Amino acid sequence: MRTFKSIVSFAKSKIFHHHVFFEFPIPVLAERRRHLPILAEGYELRVPETDVDCEAWARLISEDPGFGAWTAGRVRSELMAHLIDSRAASLILYRGEAVGCACVIDASTATRRIAHLMYLYVRPSHRGKSLGVVLTYETLGICVDRGYHKVIAVTDPPRLSALLMYLSNGCRPIRNSLYSYVQWFRITQRLAPALDSMRGAVPLGA
Numbered sequence: 001m002r003t004f005k006s007i008v009s010f011a012k013s014k015i016f017h018h019h020v021f022f023e024f025p026i027p028v029l030a031e032r033r034r035h036l037p038i039l040a041e042g043y044e045l046r047v048p049e050t051d052v053d054c055e056a057w058a059r060l061i062s063e064d065p066g067f068g069a070w071t072a073g074r075v076r077s078e079l080m081a082h083l084i085d086s087r088a089a090s091l092i093l094y095r096g097e098a099v100g101c102a103c104v105i106d107a108s109t110a111t112r113r114i115a116h117l118m119y120l121y122v123r124p125s126h127r128g129k130s131l132g133v134v135l136t137y138e139t140l141g142i143c144v145d146r147g148y149h150k151v152i153a154v155t156d157p158p159r160l161s162a163l164l165m166y167l168s169n170g171c172r173p174i175r176n177s178l179y180s181y182v183q184w185f186r187i188t189q190r191l192a193p194a195l196d197s198m199r200g201a202v203p204l205g206a
């Protein structure tokens, strides 16, 4: 019975996923971290270390309704306890207040070292200032140092800003279920005008 259930669940996973998956090629990560934008005045990037940082982190990601409700304890147990490295979490402060965050946790299998970008978030009033790019590529740069084979992120199809940011910065769609072909077709249609207008401006997006 258990075998039957696991066959059904495996088959289902090959047909449908609500989320879409991306891969960050390792050479892109290595290159991108060398050319990161400089943060504007007043912003500071740091690795969260204290309970106060975890509380700020929890408040920040709880602002996004899609991320659920977070406490400092949940941040510690579900994120900080699984980081690929003690430096694999980044918090951006603006004049001392947390306004952006991202971290990378380990999702390795027995044979492959796999890292997973988690809960990238920039407070709406601070968006469009390259904080998302800095958080993503600064934090994921650690995967290069630690010899990871595969680096992935998962997001919801309606998160067009995140999708655009990833696709225009060298990320590759993962088509891991039948439905993912439909999702990626729709996403690339919706983002085609924006991606076309950026082509040439962002060489790593090719």
Ligand SMILES: CC(C)(COP(=O)(O)OP(=O)(O)OC[C@H]1O[C@@H](n2cnc3c(N)ncnc32)[C@H](O)[C@@H]1OP(=O)(O)O)[C@@H](O)C(=O)NCCC(=O)NCCS
Pocket: 064, 119, 120, 121, 122, 123, 126, 127, 128, 129, 130, 131, 132, 133, 134, 153, 154, 155, 156, 159, 160, 161, 162, 163, 164, 165, 166, 168, 198
């Ligand atoms: C995705 C997110 C982190 C981007 O943060 P951000 O600080 O605005 O991103 P950046 O300023 O670094 O933008 C990076 C690139 O993304 C693209 N981009 C992102 N949002 C865009 C938008 N609304 N319109 C046009 N381009 C956009 C652009 O290519 C931009 O590059 P540019 O500044 O050279 O034009 C932010 O929108 C966010 O927190 N969203 C909610 C949480 C979320 O969806 N997280 C991802 C879950 S996996």
